[in-house]
Every structure is written in structure tokens, then in C-alpha cells.
Amino acid sequence: xxxxxxxxxxxxxxxxxxxxxxxxxxxxxxxxxxxxxxxxxxxxxxxxxxxxxxxxxxxxxxxxxxxxxxxxxxxxxxxxxxxxxxxxxxxxxxxxxxxxxxxxxxxxxxxxxxxxxxxxxxx
Amino acid sequence: xxxxxxxxxxxxxxxxxxxxxxxxxxxxxxxxxxxxxxxxxxxxxxxxxxxxxxxxxxxxxxxxxxxxxxxxxxxxxxxxxxxxxxxxxxxxxxxxxxxxxxxxxxxxxxxxxxxxxxxxxxx
Amino acid sequence: xxxxxxxxxxxxxxxxxxxxxxxxxxxxxxxxxxxxxxxxxxxxxxxxxxxxxxxxxxxxxxxxxxxxxxxxxxxxxxxxxxxxxxxxxxxxxxxxxxxxxxxxxxxxxxxxxxxxxxxxxxx
Amino acid sequence: xxxxxxxxxxxxxxxxxxxxxxxxxxxxxxxxxxxxxxxxxxxxxxxxxxxxxxxxxxxxxxxxxxxxxxxxxxxxxxxxxxxxxxxxxxxxxxxxxxxxxxxxxxxxxxxxxxxxxxxxxxx
Numbered sequence: 001x002x003x004x005x006x007x008x009x010x011x012x013x014x015x016x017x018x019x020x021x022x023x024x025x026x027x028x029x030x031x032x033x034x035x036x037x038x039x040x041x042x043x044x045x046x047x048x049x050x051x052x053x054x055x056x057x058x059x060x061x062x063x064x065x066x067x068x069x070x071x072x073x074x075x076x077x078x079x080x081x082x083x084x085x086x087x088x089x090x091x092x093x094x095x096x097x098x099x100x101x102x103x104x105x106x107x108x109x110x111x112x113x114x115x116x117x118x119x120x121x122x123x
Numbered sequence: 124x125x126x127x128x129x130x131x132x133x134x135x136x137x138x139x140x141x142x143x144x145x146x147x148x149x150x151x152x153x154x155x156x157x158x159x160x161x162x163x164x165x166x167x168x169x170x171x172x173x174x175x176x177x178x179x180x181x182x183x184x185x186x187x188x189x190x191x192x193x194x195x196x197x198x199x200x201x202x203x204x205x206x207x208x209x210x211x212x213x214x215x216x217x218x219x220x221x222x223x224x225x226x227x228x229x230x231x232x233x234x235x236x237x238x239x240x241x242x243x244x245x246x
Numbered sequence: 247x248x249x250x251x252x253x254x255x256x257x258x259x260x261x262x263x264x265x266x267x268x269x270x271x272x273x274x275x276x277x278x279x280x281x282x283x284x285x286x287x288x289x290x291x292x293x294x295x296x297x298x299x300x301x302x303x304x305x306x307x308x309x310x311x312x313x314x315x316x317x318x319x320x321x322x323x324x325x326x327x328x329x330x331x332x333x334x335x336x337x338x339x340x341x342x343x344x345x346x347x348x349x350x351x352x353x354x355x356x357x358x359x360x361x362x363x364x365x366x367x368x369x
Numbered sequence: 370x371x372x373x374x375x376x377x378x379x380x381x382x383x384x385x386x387x388x389x390x391x392x393x394x395x396x397x398x399x400x401x402x403x404x405x406x407x408x409x410x411x412x413x414x415x416x417x418x419x420x421x422x423x424x425x426x427x428x429x430x431x432x433x434x435x436x437x438x439x440x441x442x443x444x445x446x447x448x449x450x451x452x453x454x455x456x457x458x459x460x461x462x463x464x465x466x467x468x469x470x471x472x473x474x475x476x477x478x479x480x481x482x483x484x485x486x487x488x489x490x491x492x
Contacts, residue, residue: 011277013316033210034133037131037170049314101133112229113482114237191381191419222377256437335402335468352483363486
């Protein structure tokens, strides 16, 4: 089974602005990419941390066996949406080993900018 | 021998659009860069994972001894091409320890964007 | 407790130029993102290394329990500001395990460029 | 002592084109950033790997005690320059533990693109 059950991402920031809000693919967003290469579904809990308030969450999702899921932080809504233009960080817990990668597409200016890194694998 | 025999990349997305499809170097692409610093050839198998279907592959390639190979996911075709504008992830198995890095060049807009990260080394 | 107490970032370079110095969010900057997911405050010391002089610091800050802090190197001032257009590197020590990620937003040209990577976790 | 003595970077590609070759800071380049946080000088050997020829090097440099050095692959010349528009990879050996990060600034188009990742730490 490839991966770990706890991951962390220290960077988090969803710009409120986008050059072309009508094109969903190019709206400014941050994504947590989760790969579950195992033959068992993985139940995921994401907790968000902020600079000046208590953490939010857990946000729950499932990554089915032998599937990947690229979840935009923009789309997390339960228990509460992720604020824009606000520093945050995240911790991801899974019932099964998974691999987690973090990406931002930033389209505040007309030309997009990208960044990506593997998350920090704990334990 | 430098590296590991199993690697994973949770992010994967090849934009179908490119600003200048006539320039191969600047066509939107994702690449898996594999370094085999050892004195023995490495036989590689890549498996692709998706959000809503069973995995594809294995895709097979060889990285010769003391060589690097930067393989575009765009160019994988056997057993099937990699769909564009579709989330995927990948697992790379090698018969010899190798080092794996992931890169995207995105030219949906006239100015390119880049991202890169070391893959997740398993075991 | 998620993370490590010692981290290092080998890259460091704050461009002096910005396309629009009036917009703080888009001023060229480098940031150290620190996540303290534990229930105890983390006292942080950052030391900066240069190409041709002795190290600067330590710069001291606190990341409260269950908080994240995204500290711009641009804003470090005590014991001395961080020079612009100058190569540097950094070592981060914490009294508690934390997770550290590094980011640069570069706006020397009108369109921003981004890069990010997890820092190197020591020990 | 922070770091490792062997590192690898699987990606390598120096674009020959630059939007403004007259501005050294914005010429397309790849850099290996090395941090030596210890109190002893580190003697470094870099070996380059290619797709279709034997490796080049070693390229030798020193990173003094308590210093960082951000070496552009563009500037490596002994025993031979690094070819442009050519895939390569690199292995970095050091006599002392160091931390290694990899960066590309790409200015083939008028707006720069950036990418960065920690190198792979061996052993």
C-alpha cells in the first residue's frame, strides 16, 4: 500500500480574483490531490488551520479504491466554506495509506501561474 | 544506488489547449522525469489512476544505465492514450532504484506557467 | 504531533522589483509557511545564510497552538532586514514539531510567477 | 549537521531562449541551491546525466562553512558546458551534509515562469 495516513500542507491561500470567472478550469483555486492506489476505499478528514481563529472541519470525503480525487479547497462547504484571500493550512487524515499533492492555479492576472508540491508525509 | 523502486504522483492533468500548438517545446504537457544513475538498465511500469474508472496501464519503458529519460504523459499511447482535461494520478514501478520528478508546462494562456515537485518515494 | 523541529530552505531570493508596488498581495515576496497543529505554542528561530557573509539572525516569532503563520521574509526586520536581489537560505528551528513550506510570488514582470516546495525536514 | 551528502534532481532543461538576454537576472536558467549550515567547508561534485550519452562531470565547487551558494547550471563550464534545450538530470555529492533545492526561471516568453522543488535526499 503506497503512501501514508497523515499529511500536512502548510501553505494555503485562495485568491478571490480571477481573470475570467466564466471559465471554471481557470478560476483561481487550490487543490488537494489524493491518490488511493489500494483496493480499499479511503475515508478522508481534512482540518483547516488559520492565523487567528480555531481550526475548521473536519471536512469529509471518500477516495474510492484505485481512484484519485483532486478536491478543490474552493469547493469545500461543509461544515463551512473556505474564506478567500486568507492564509490557511491543512492536515489530511485517511483511514488507508494515500499520497497527497498540493497545487495552486492563480489567475489574478490574465496569465495563470502554477505551483505544486508533495504534501508533508507524517509518520 | 540512488533512489527507490516505487514512486507516486497524485497530481495529473494535461490541458488540451496550447497557445502555439506548432511549437512542440511549448505545447501544454506533463512529464515524468526519471533518473537512473546506476550501471544497470531500469525497466519501468507506469500505472495511471482516474477519478471514475479503473486504472490504465501498465505503460512500459526502459531507462538505460547512467541515463535520464523525461517522458511526456502526452506521448504515452500503449495500451491507450492519456485523456486530456482529465484528472489522473500515477504510480511508477522500477526494477532498479531511480529518482522521479514531475513537471507541468501549461500554455493554455500565451505565457507559459510551470510547476514541479519530486514524486513521493515509497518504501 | 505532526512535523519536525528543524527545517531548511536552500533557495531564497526576494526580487526588489514589483509590477505594482501599491498592491501588497502582489508585491514580489518569499514566504515561510509554518503550521503548528499541536496544542502547545511553538517558538520559532529563523537563521539566514548568505553567499559571502556570516549568517543573520536569529529572527524570532511564535506560532500559537492550532494556528498557521505565513511569514514573509520581506517583513523580517529584527535584528536586520533581509536584503533584496540577494541569494540567501534559511534554517528554521522550533520548540515544537511544525510543518514548513516555502513559497515565492514573483511580480518583476506584469504577470506573476509562483513557486512552492515543502522545506527539508531534518532528523 | 543539517542535510545529506548525496542528492539527486531528475529534471533538467535550460531553454536557449530568453525574452531579454540583456538582463542577467531574467535569462532563462536552472539553479542548484546548496546550503551548508555546518562549520566546515563542503566540497561538492555534480555529475550530469543525459538521455543518449555518457554522464558529464564531475563539476567541482566548494560551499564554505555557514554559507549558501546558488549555482546556475548555465554557468558550469569545466569539464564542459551544459547543452541548452537538452534534457538532463543531476547527482550532487558533498563531503559534508548539505541541503539542495532546484529552481528554474523560464523566460522564453516575455513573462517569466518559475518552478522549484527540494532535491531528492539519498540515504
